[in-house]
């Protein structure tokens with residue numbers, strides 16, 4: 001693999017969930033936000049809300065960003081030119097999620113290159129009433145994801161990923177063989193088991209159907225964990241639709 005300082009930062013990424021007391025200075029904050037903004041965009045449809053009250057943040061991180069899909073701001077700009085935004089909420093959401101994600105990830109890479117640690121918090125949007133009240137969100141602003149930022153006070157190992165052949169396909173989408181799927185699962189599961197990730201972090205998700213659990217610290221790993229999420233949670237599309245409507249998106 002080719003290595004330079006940028007690749008080095010990317011390949012050493014780990015989510016950080018323990019932070020030191022040191023608070024990043026203003027110049028650092030401005031730099032990482034500007035680097036975030038410099039990401040490619042479809043329409044600058046992402047924006048950030050910064051909070052500095054670490055007592056209220058996940059992992060008591062010194063900085064907490066809420067990364068938003070911001071269609072409200074786009075509408076306001078267009079209104080100045082007497083344009084009405086007529087693209088569907090679903091289409092705007094698709095582009096807005098992209099803009100917000102690229103912004104966020106540019107910010108993360110910049111932060112990590114300066115010695116900071118970060119962690120995304122994915123359940124932020126699912127608490128619509130609280131989010132709208134707490135951050136005074138107008139219609140058509142979706143708080144997509146939270147992001148803690150600060151100097152690490154832990155040094156976790158780099159987490160495993162699927163093998164390259166299971167992530168990047170040549171020319172067309174493959175028909176996966178059983179062996180290919182099982183190999184990829186094994187790489188993930190062995191990797192996380194070696195790090196005691198779920199045991200040390202007490203992260204095991206319970207079965208919701210009260211059946212006997214055949215998994216314990218010895219064999220509960222990534223595949224079981226991710227399957228228990230997407231096999232048990234967020235089943236109701238109506239609930240999702242209601243949440244999006246609260247944010248002003250008719251999906």
Ligand SMILES: Cc1cc2nc3c(=O)[nH]c(=O)nc-3n(C[C@H](O)[C@H](O)[C@H](O)COP(=O)(O)O)c2cc1C
Nearest residue numbers: 013014015016017119120121122123145158159160
């Ligand atoms: C959209 C998204 C949501 C996430 N939500 C959470 C979360 O709620 N809590 C948490 O501790 N980590 C969360 N993470 C971090 C992931 O757990 C982490 O990125 C993944 O386990 C891979 O580990 P690594 O980032 O250390 O490589 C989230 C990451 C993403 C991209």
